[in-house]
Amino acid sequence: MGTAAALIDVRGWAGERGGLLLWGPLDLTVRPGDVIHVQGPNGCGKTTLLRTLAGLRAPAVAQHTTLCRDLWWIGHASALAEDLDAALNLRLLLDVAAAPRLGEDRLLAHLAGQGVPLGRPVRLLSAGQRRKLALSPLALAPRALWLLDEPFDALDTGACDALAALAAHHVAAGGAIVLTSHQPLPDGLSLSQKMPLRTSGKREQLSNQEFS
Amino acid sequence: MTWPLLRAIFLREWAQSLRQPADAAWHALFFVVVSSLFPLSLEPDPDTLRLLAPGVLWVAALLAVLLASGRMFQDDLRSGWVDQWVLTCAATGTPLALLVAARLAAQWLLAALPVLAVAPLVALQFGLGAWPLAVLMASLALGTAVLVLITGVAAALAGGLRGAALLVMLIVLPLVAPAIIFGAMAVHHAVRGQAVGAELALLGAMLAVALVACPLLAAVGLRAAVES
Numbered sequence: 001m002g003t004a005a006a007l008i009d010v011r012g013w014a015g016e017r018g019g020l021l022l023w024g025p026l027d028l029t030v031r032p033g034d035v036i037h038v039q040g041p042n043g044c045g046k047t048t049l050l051r052t053l054a055g056l057r058a059p060a061v062a063q064h065t066t067l068c069r070d071l072w073w074i075g076h077a078s079a080l081a082e083d084l085d086a087a088l089n090l091r092l093l094l095d096v097a098a099a100p101r102l103g104e105d106r107l108l109a110h111l112a113g114q115g116v117p118l119g120r121p122v123r124l125l126s127a128g129q130r131r132k133l134a135l136s137p138l139a140l141a142p143r144a145l146w147l148l149d150e151p152f153d154a155l156d157t158g159a160c161d162a163l164a165a166l167a168a169h170h171v172a173a174g175g176a177i178v179l180t181s182h183q184p185l186p187d188g189l190s191l192s193q194k195m196p197l198r199t200s201g202k203r204e205q206l207s208n209q210e211f212s
Numbered sequence: 213m214t215w216p217l218l219r220a221i222f223l224r225e226w227a228q229s230l231r232q233p234a235d236a237a238w239h240a241l242f243f244v245v246v247s248s249l250f251p252l253s254l255e256p257d258p259d260t261l262r263l264l265a266p267g268v269l270w271v272a273a274l275l276a277v278l279l280a281s282g283r284m285f286q287d288d289l290r291s292g293w294v295d296q297w298v299l300t301c302a303a304t305g306t307p308l309a310l311l312v313a314a315r316l317a318a319q320w321l322l323a324a325l326p327v328l329a330v331a332p333l334v335a336l337q338f339g340l341g342a343w344p345l346a347v348l349m350a351s352l353a354l355g356t357a358v359l360v361l362i363t364g365v366a367a368a369l370a371g372g373l374r375g376a377a378l379l380v381m382l383i384v385l386p387l388v389a390p391a392i393i394f395g396a397m398a399v400h401h402a403v404r405g406q407a408v409g410a411e412l413a414l415l416g417a418m419l420a421v422a423l424v425a426c427p428l429l430a431a432v433g434l435r436a437a438v439e440s
Contacts, residue, residue, distance in 0.1 A: 055298075056298060056439070057438070083232055
């Protein structure tokens with residue numbers, strides 16, 4: 001097991017979506033301090049892999065599965081309520097994730113520091129501002145594992161660097177990150193592993209009967 | 213630990229509804245419009261109206277609440293809000309059904325309560341007296357709660373599907389038929405001055421069963437929807 005116990009240890013995983021084999025067999029061990037970049041073209045199942053690692057869906061095949069429950073999963077869909085303002089959305093995100101309760105001033109200070117407008121409904125925010133808001137729980141409530149789907153999407157250079165610095169701090173403190181990104185990662189973030197997704201053979205239909 | 217979680221689920225719906233009051237008002241308005249068209253289109257005879265009132269009011273109220281609730285999980289699923297419920301349940305051991313129950317409670321307050329609030333006004337058009345009106349309100353309160361719970365299961369099952377609205381309608385209508393029958397019958401009996409205890413007790417029993425079963429079933433449906 002090495003020095004630190006693995007947060008995630010899976011062997012012989014295969015992923016499927018809509019009856020189509022996406023990736024596998026796949027072995028993955030995530031230890032504290034790891035930054036793993038899942039790579040592959042659009043549609044190769046990166047998001048499916050991250051959702052499976054989060055425990056939101058079951059792998060199609062698995063020989064061994066140990067997952068970490070102390071995690072933040074931040075996907076493309078950001079779980080924000082369009083009509084509510086940023087502060088209330090952040091409060092709801094933290095509460096629904098059962099994160100320790102923080103004072104209102106702490107939330108407001110964080111959002112102001114991020115440059116997210118406070119009084120406006122989320123639907124009026126730019127894509128980058130929404131992303132900053134969706135990523136805010138990472139800074140406010142520490143968790144062992146971050147599963148991030150395209151976290152740098154829509155962020156400006158400064159915000160990318162800030163996120164990379166936050167991630168480096170998280171990793172140095174014994175956290176781990178599994179992320180996907182089509183952009184090159186900012187310099188502040190050093191990868192421990194690149195993981196290209198592929199199947200053993202060509203993509204094949206798992207079953208002949210597909211439900212429409 | 214559980215309380216802030218349930219509060220967040222409830223508060224999100226509540227705050228959204230306060231920002232968009234037109235939505236809630238629209239459901240109540242639908243109820244008023246549908247049930248007002250009947251007295252206008254029928255023979256203006258008080259006895260006929262009193263005879264038709266229970267059925268018309270019940271059907272209009274159920275349709276208003278059903279229209280409001282049929283897509284209740286669609287945005288939550290698409291935005292990834294329900295993903296967070298499932299993750300928290302896995303991390304803390306809180307039953308998902310409890311979170312679903314909080315969501316359904318909010319749905320009843322936001323979709324059914326406005327309809328109940330305007331029901332006395334509409335009942336005036338049908339010449340319902342004080343006692344039949346009281347029975348109508350009691351039976352609608354129980355019946356809409358049953359409806360919201362059953363619709364919750366159907367909406368969770370239909371989850372991310374296209375054409376979910378039609379599917380929800382098909383699933384829900386047969387299941388709420390007993391509630392319509394006993395609810396309208398209670399009002400009929402009240403109009404005729406007969407006892408209504410049995411019908412209201414049956415509605416209460418339906419609500420008791422639905423309160424236990426529906427959050428559990430909806431949680432199963434939502435888990436499947438999150439997986440897909």
